[in-house]
Amino acid sequence: MNSDTSILAVRLADAGGWTDRAAVVDERTGEVHRHKDVHARARALAEEFLRRGIGAGDHVGFLVGDRPEWMPAFLALHAVGAVPLIVNPDLDAHVQARMLDILPTRYVISYRDGALSVERLSPWPSDSPDDHVQEAAASRYYLYSSGTTGIPKAVAHTSADLPFFHEAVGGPNGLDITADDTIVSLSQYYFTYGFNNQFVYPLFSGAAVVLSPQRRNEERFVDSLHRHGGTLAFSVPSALARLADHVESAAVERPVALRAIVSAGEPLPETVAARLEERWQVPVLNQIGSTEVGNAFCVNGVTHRAAGTAGFVCPGYEVELRGDPGLPSPTVGPQHKVGAVWVSGPTVARRAVTADGTRELLVDGWLETKDYGYWADNGGLVVVGRTDDFLHVGGISMSAVEIEAFLRSCADVEDCAVLAPLVEGVSTLSALVVLAPSAGDQDACFAALRTHLRRHLEPFRIPKRWTLVAEIPRTGSGKIMRHKLSSVLGGGKPGMVR
Secondary structure, X not given: OOOHHHHHXXXXXXXXXXXXXXXXXXXXXXXXXXXXXXXXXXXXXXXXXHXXXXXXXXXXXXXXXXXXXXXXXXXXXXXXXXXXXXXXXXXXXXXXXXXXXXXXXXXXXXXXXXXXXXXXXXXOOOOOXXXXXXXXXXXXXXXXXXXXXXXXXXXXXXHHHHHHHHHHHHOOOOOOOOOOOEEEEOOOOOOHHHHHHHHHHHHHXXXXXXXXXXXXXXXXXXXXXXXXXXXXXXXOHHHHHHHHHHXXXXXXXXXXXXXXXXXXXXXXXXXXXXXXXXXXOOOEEEEEEOOOOOOEXXXXXXXXXXXXXXXXEOOOOEEEEEOOOXXXXXXXXXXXXXXXXXXXXXXXXXXXXXXXEEEEOEEOOEXXXXXXXXXXXXXXXXXXXXXXXXXXXXXXXXXXXXXXXXXXXXXXXXXXXXXXXXXXXXXXXXXXXXXXXXXXXXXXXXXXXXXXHHOOOOHHHOOOEEEEOOOOOEOOOOOEOHHHHHHHOOOOOOOXXX
């Protein structure tokens, strides 16, 4: 058996002196697994996987979920040269099959009846395309995009990328993570963000991670930080907004050991960060990354910070903002003209795999992230949204994220989204709003929202139609699924003029 990742894990623990330190804490039972326990279990599982026929180059669906078995099982697969395909175990079976069918998957490892389960799938036809197996050297793994477009794609990274991932966020210019840290992450292993939070950073720093197989709500998230002495909290903006509401309404005290909150997944409204920083007196640090890059490429650190931005460009990466002469230049407020974010660096994947085959991702070595942003005066990158976060209304390209941020700053708004459906053949700026339970009269609330927006935005950025909805469709990582917003209107109804 030979694997860069499994060998690296042992060597790092030995060199760092953290073999006897906690690696994984099971939130359900309170059981603690040390780093050396994880490595011993990985060796035993590798022998078992070999006996079950799993070998070098085999693609293995990895549906274990956030539990102590995840880390040793992942290391064991790399020890035998197999290629984990990390999938959300809570998805519907047909969705899981759709994702696994993208690649020639030979086995599935899941968690059933309190133990790991190994299932061998029907062999792929011998004449099926097998380019991915040829590429699948030891220590390769695949993660899937979160799918705001609804089209899953598998992106490969290798153990050679992991040091860059850790240095970008966990290194001295980032969070400076050590074996004294305890990580609590809202995002789970099957997201790129969660994979790094819960696997890469403990692997390279000796930190411990607190795992829960169920996604935590704001009450459980705070409870986990308090009970387990969490020092670093990783979350997403929509969840942080709910956390801020909970902290303020329930007068929740700051967890004693907490030293930083990290946000990723979508642009972080400054109002949300300010509320948490004021209440808990800890920094809320924004960053931006992607599945194709493998982790963040712009980061705010505890001492190296560009306030109000997604942070500085990480060492080893380059970021450019490019315009598109064929499109109107998006604007954010009266001062800023933004450009499309392009990134290059040592971990950027060259291609992705979809149900329709392999897609090349790079143009002359650069990846278009589908984000829009601008450079702040402090040198940080301000991300104002993704390509589909921009709306074209009356010949003007504007940021839905900017309008949504101002709406969410209102106490009566629990969640919201902005879109521009056709109304009598004309694109019309419209708002979908989830009102908080404490909100009063609906019409009075909408009138107050319009008044609030007029104080901050030009008239053409204020929605003309307003619709009360039960929820906003979001991915598991908190991003708005904008391709589903029109259906939320219900039969294409554009909402009421208010």
